[in-house]
Amino acid sequence: MGNMYYVMILLLIGAILLSAVLSVSIGQVSIPFKQSMDILLNVITNGKVGSLDHIQNESYHNIILQVRMPRVIFALLIGMGLALCGVVMQAIVQNPLADPYILGISSGATLGATFAILVGFGGSALLSQFGVAFGAFTGAMLTSMAVLLLSSIGGKATSIKLVLSGVVIGALCSSFSSLLIFFAKNTDAIKAVTFWSMGSLASASWDKTPILTIVVVLGSALFLFQHRILNTMLLGDESAITLGINLSVYRKLYMVLTSLIAGTMVAYAGMIGFVGLIIPHITRGIFGADHKRLMLGTLLLGALFMIWADILSRTLIDNIELPIGIITSVIGSPLFIYMIVKKGYNFGG
């Protein structure tokens, strides 16, 4: 199993790189794979490798670097982030059904985004520039802090208290969102809310990548080293204490960190369902539930999955870009069903 693990990891990294190059080649303007590769190599190595001589069209360079590249990076980071938050959330609440949005993040972000779209933040130039992203992020953070506070009342934040607090606060936020929509007159804005809730990578651009990169990469690096604590989380509070780890403390800490990551992702890409739920499960099916191996596998598989979801969302229907949230669910569910049927995977339990 030891060597298999490293082979699988290398295969995944290879697949991600190939898929990334493929992804920048595909689109309304189709660019030959070889030329995309050369352009990318040329940029990465600063001209030392990858000749630009045979590039057929000047615009290829721009299309790849300005339009498609940021998008691939977005897909990669968001895939990593969602899978990471999913695997951590599942450990925090000791429940295989958890996803990055379970603890009120989704409904909070939706409420924030709905508010931003339907009501707006008034005349403040800075706020309206970020508008929806700001609303979603703030909503996500506020609700997850509320969930954390509510679950800490009366001592330890147990996993059940967290889930119940998440459900209650989520329901509250959803009803406020519904209220806003109910009184809204502007049908375009209502459509915008619906569209936002389906998730999209269309807003990807270079100026947004730094923040997302920092948040996701730092978060991933940090959690890669938390495997011991994540593993004891699977055992529950009682056993964890006897192994020297007070889960209540780590649950709160991890929740703050994951909601920061999830909040940032929601702000940039809206709600992309299913990835955070199924990628950890699929990875457990391959590498097992030990977080020492699970973490890296999940991050890579999440990235790969998202790059392909993005490719499909752009190419399935000519000239129309489908919301990526629809794609992730449509390819995710059959994959999951296949896994249950084929491997007898029993949800890690």
Next chain:
Amino acid sequence: MELLAKDMAVKIGKKEIVKNASVHVKKRQFVGLIGPNGCGKSTLLKSIYKSLTPQQGTVFLDDLDVLKSSEKKVSQRLGVVGQFNEMHFDLTVHQMVMLGRTPHKGMLESDTQKDYEIVEEALARTNLLHYKERSYLSLSGGEKQRVILARTIAQQPQFMILDEPTNHLDIRYQIEILSCVKDLNIGVLAALHDLEMAAHYCDYLYAIKDGEIHAHGVPEEVLTPEIIEDLYQIKCQTFTNPVTKGLSFAYGF
């Protein structure tokens, strides 16, 4: 290692579960807690291993103040085999036992050859060597409990607390688990239900009733018909088992 828990009092909600109980386990002693269901055995144990915070009392492992020390520090010395617990995610037996090394590891430290050897030895002691790659959740209750014991052994504790470790186990696993613990030759405090087992394995017994220490002493002093009736409201007679020469009980007479 010596354990001294003094004047422990634990309240859950408004109910006093443990009232002023003191327990002393001397070096390498195997000490049993007996008493009816709900008498406060588990609660007392939990307050000793920091899962519950007692309202009053002190716990010392040699000169380590357990209640004031970090969980990590305590877990480097004290191992706990609890009642059977549920899990929603699956690990292999080897991974499960490896978790026993957690207290000795820093955040960035990886598992060394030494850790693997310790785990191997723990698996050998519990007869689990050929179970290594099996999935934990696919095991029977008795096998699972052995894995938990192996994990606790891998923790290399100098003292062990057992909370009804043989609940729901058949007689073979009961004997296997208790013998294995006895062979470790470290201080042990164990809540037990089976009085014959308690008489056989324990050097000293504490009988608990309504959260208080009702009687304590060597098994022959504690396991008398009178005390047993006080504890369990059942008549019984004790006799020396002709086969084992150990203390035996005939209930209902």
